[in-house]
Amino acid sequence: MKINAPSPSPLPFFSPRVLLLAALVSGVLVLGSAVTLLVTRVEDGTSSVWARTYNAVEMFWRDTIRLSFTNRRIGGVAPAVFVAPPGLLDQKTPFNWLDEAQRVEPPADAAPPPPQAPVRLLDPAWQPSFSGGLQDKDAQ
Amino acid sequence: MTPLQTSRADRPWRLTRRLVLGGFLSLSAWIGSAAATPTALAAAPLEPVYLYASPVTAAFFSANGASYDALKGRWRTYLRTFYGKSYREVSRAHLLAGIPPGVLVLGSAVLLDDQERKAIAAFAAAGGSVLATWGTGARDGKGQWAGYGFIENLLQMKVTDPVTGPDERYLNTFGDHPLTWAVPAGQRIFLGDIAEKPLHVESPHLAARYFDWQRMATPKNTNGAIAFLEKDTSRRVYFGFSEASWDADTNLALPKMLDSVMAWLRHQPMIFKAAWPDAHLSAQLLEMDTEDKFPNAVNFANELDAASLRGTFYLLTGAALAHRELVHKLSDKHEIGYHAELHAGFKGKTPASQQTRLNTMVSEMKDLVGFRALPGVSGFRAPTESWDDTTEKLLRKLGVRHHVADPAATEARLPVFSSAEPGLGTEEALVVLPRTQMDDLSYLGRRLDPQKASELSMLDFDYVHEAGALGVLSVHSQNYASDGLMAKLIPPYIKRLQQHRDKIFVASGSDMEAWWRARERVVHDAFTGSASRLSFEVRAPGHVKGVTFIVTHPAPDQAPKSVKAINPQAPLPELKRLDAYRSALVFKQVLQAGLYDYSLAF
Numbered sequence: 046m047k048i049n050a051p052s053p054s055p056l057p058f059f060s061p062r063v064l065l066l067a068a069l070v071s072g073v074l075v076l077g078s079a080v081t082l083l084v085t086r087v088e089d090g091t092s093s094v095w096a097r098t099y100n101a102v103e104m105f106w107r108d109t110i111r112l113s114f115t116n117r118r119i120g121g122v123a124p125a126v127f128v129a130p131p132g133l134l135d136q137k138t139p140f141n142w143l144d145e146a147q148r149v150e151p152p153a154d155a156a157p158p159p160p161q162a163p164v165r166l167l168d169p170a171w172q173p174s175f176s177g178g179l180q181d182k183d184a185q
Numbered sequence: 186m187t188p189l190q191t192s193r194a195d196r197p198w199r200l201t202r203r204l205v206l207g208g209f210l211s212l213s214a215w216i217g218s219a220a221a222t223p224t225a226l227a228a229a230p231l232e233p234v235y236l237y238a239s240p241v242t243a244a245f246f247s248a249n250g251a252s253y254d255a256l257k258g259r260w261r262t263y264l265r266t267f268y269g270k271s272y273r274e275v276s277r278a279h280l281l282a283g284i285p286p287g288v289l290v291l292g293s294a295v296l297l298d299d300q301e302r303k304a305i306a307a308f309a310a311a312g313g314s315v316l317a318t319w320g321t322g323a324r325d326g327k328g329q330w331a332g333y334g335f336i337e338n339l340l341q342m343k344v345t346d347p348v349t350g351p352d353e354r355y356l357n358t359f360g361d362h363p364l365t366w367a368v369p370a371g372q373r374i375f376l377g378d379i380a381e382k383p384l385h386v387e388s389p390h391l392a393a394r395y396f397d398w399q400r401m402a403t404p405k406n407t408n409g410a411i412a413f414l415e416k417d418t419s420r421r422v423y424f425g426f427s428e429a430s431w432d433a434d435t436n437l438a439l440p441k442m443l444d445s446v447m448a449w450l451r452h453q454p455m456i457f458k459a460a461w462p463d464a465h466l467s468a469q470l471l472e473m474d475t476e477d478k479f480p481n482a483v484n485f486a487n488e489l490d491a492a493s494l495r496g497t498f499y500l501l502t503g504a505a506l507a508h509r510e511l512v513h514k515l516s517d518k519h520e521i522g523y524h525a526e527l528h529a530g531f532k533g534k535t536p537a538s539q540q541t542r543l544n545t546m547v548s549e550m551k552d553l554v555g556f557r558a559l560p561g562v563s564g565f566r567a568p569t570e571s572w573d574d575t576t577e578k579l580l581r582k583l584g585v586r587h588h589v590a591d592p593a594a595t596e597a598r599l600p601v602f603s604s605a606e607p608g609l610g611t612e613e614a615l616v617v618l619p620r621t622q623m624d625d626l627s628y629l630g631r632r633l634d635p636q637k638a639s640e641l642s643m644l645d646f647d648y649v650h651e652a653g654a655l656g657v658l659s660v661h662s663q664n665y666a667s668d669g670l671m672a673k674l675i676p677p678y679i680k681r682l683q684q685h686r687d688k689i690f691v692a693s694g695s696d697m698e699a700w701w702r703a704r705e706r707v708v709h710d711a712f713t714g715s716a717s718r719l720s721f722e723v724r725a726p727g728h729v730k731g732v733t734f735i736v737t738h739p740a741p742d743q744a745p746k747s748v749k750a751i752n753p754q755a756p757l758p759e760l761k762r763l764d765a766y767r768s769a770l771v772f773k774q775v776l777q778a779g780l781y782d783y784s785l786a787f
Contacts, residue, residue, distance in 0.1 A: 082507070096507035160380030161256055161429045163249035166295055167320045167347065167382070175245055175328035177298070 075102040230453035230739075231314060233287050234272040236260050237280060239294040239301070245328050256293045259428040267440040268447060280304045286313040288450045293319045293381075293427045298326025302335055312418040314450040315339060319384065319427035333384075340423050342388035342412045352397035354378060356410050356426065358442060360599065360653030361466065363737045363766040364392040364413055364422065366457050367445035367711070368438050370467075370653040371598030371621065373398070376426050377433030383426035388412035394648070395425075399592060400621060402644040413449075415741055420450050436596065444712070452739040454716035454787065456770075458709045460599055460653060462700055462731030464761050464769040465690035467650040469682060470618060470657045470697055472589060474524055474566060476501040477663040479508045484665050484672055486515055492679045497694040499524035499566035499589070502549035512553050520693035522564030523550060523585065530571025536579070543579050560584060564694040570620070574605035577615050581606070587616040587698035589657060594619045598654030600701040611705040612726075616698040622649060624659035625671045635673045642674050646681050650689060655697070703729045707776075719748070719770065719783040727778035734770040735763070736785065743787060744768040751782040758783070
């Protein structure tokens, strides 16, 4: 083995040849499915497979182009692309921390209002001693 | 006899003839004047309202660490602030001595002794109206438990048990109802989590029920909240909840409800604008979110076609592109709407991202239906019911006129106008159609067998239409396989709908939206004037067909006998009996902008 030989690529699957092959295959799929759908006159299970294939490949290309040319630095994130905050796994990155007002736990339900009637008023088992105690001066 | 003698002999006959002729003429004039002017009501509305100060209840509360004034005080506040007419606080002595017929309010008068009970019964028997709340009469004058027999006999109902479910804290009133018409159909009124637990009642005459927030359908004999009865000439109303619940009603729906309850108790006929056209009492929209397993839409369409019903299919345009012929077939008989371009929510997304998505959606729909048919696509349903004010603003600019929203969109079970753009008038604002019925996901999530699920769907149907509400039955294409649960539940539902078709306004989303907008052009104040005069305005652009006014009767089946237009050129409504307590005035003609004035004779 030559001493100065370059070390093998740790990611052989992402070589330019493989990427080119993937692009060619997806291009064939999207064109083929598009043509098939255009010429298909009958709605059946097969045409739905082609439709799904077309949609999936089209979305792949759209996302690839968008992500490739989008500035993902802070402030430049494309609105339709949802990414984690940069530096999320870096201990030194300053973030806006949640304060007490933003705690995720829902606040405890407010205490119910105090009773306005005797608590056991409609409890049939409650038979308190009560003389009647009419306060109305007109009571007879 | 000389001519003079003959003349003198004729005098008595001439006098008699004059008297008879004069009497006949005056009688004719009297009959004519009575026919030309509205006839007086059979009985004038009862006055006054009596608020009973139950001394033994007050003493008992004091002896047990509470204050009865805390409950009764709410009645004072309502009667002074909202009711606005005269009321009197009556003492025990006055009650026992006998008070003239009026409306007697027994606000949580839990303790009543024998003399008080007899006096109240006598008052009712003499034609007085009674409004009792919560545990009225449940204890005797000594504070001993007496049971609910007093109010059960008074209203011929049964008190079943207290509301114990922690979530069953919402009063849901019936719309266009003789007692609760002043509050929108199915209005969810929060009663709070209070110690004074509301009571359930079972009665053939209800005006409201208790539900949880989602209005989960519970058995009919378990959730009655407001009961009423008319016996001879006495009207009685019972609220199962105490006045302590009123504080939880931060939207102040209860005072409005009390206004219409008081009018009924006073035998005062009222006229109000009905929610639905052509004397229909409720409404139904049948819709499908057409997304995954798109071809299943045919199954739902076939059910609708067999019943001659027009439904609405909200299409996920990204999925619909692969099923163009099916889309065209659906659009022949049903409405097509938007369900976004892919199945992801909108709520909280930036305006730019929402705009991009909605533009794609419209572009795909144009691709599907063509440029000329695109303006006819005016409905929207957000995937996962996820939308916000931004979504509404953007939709309106894209030509959308209505959207079917989630149950949280409104507190009532009626359409509303979007509040996303407060400056917009009702001709421009989006109409929001709330889905307040269970959808297929609700049924599937509960994993019920088909029999139980069917019972639940029938109960759901009954509650919606009992409340005079808008029912939105929502199904998803992926759950509508020909052998799936929904394919079993929907046919009986449609069959029940057909049985009540004459009372239910069944329409597509766009027709529902068009009606709600037209209805809003009719301006009428139910609390101004009297029931012998109907005056309203139709605002520009007019063109309102089928608007209906409901008249409550001062007594059972005492419907208006006739209605006359003050302006002879004005169209006449059709007078139609709805039930013993209500009649409808239906304007089947198209009303243009202008003022309309009618007199009613009872």
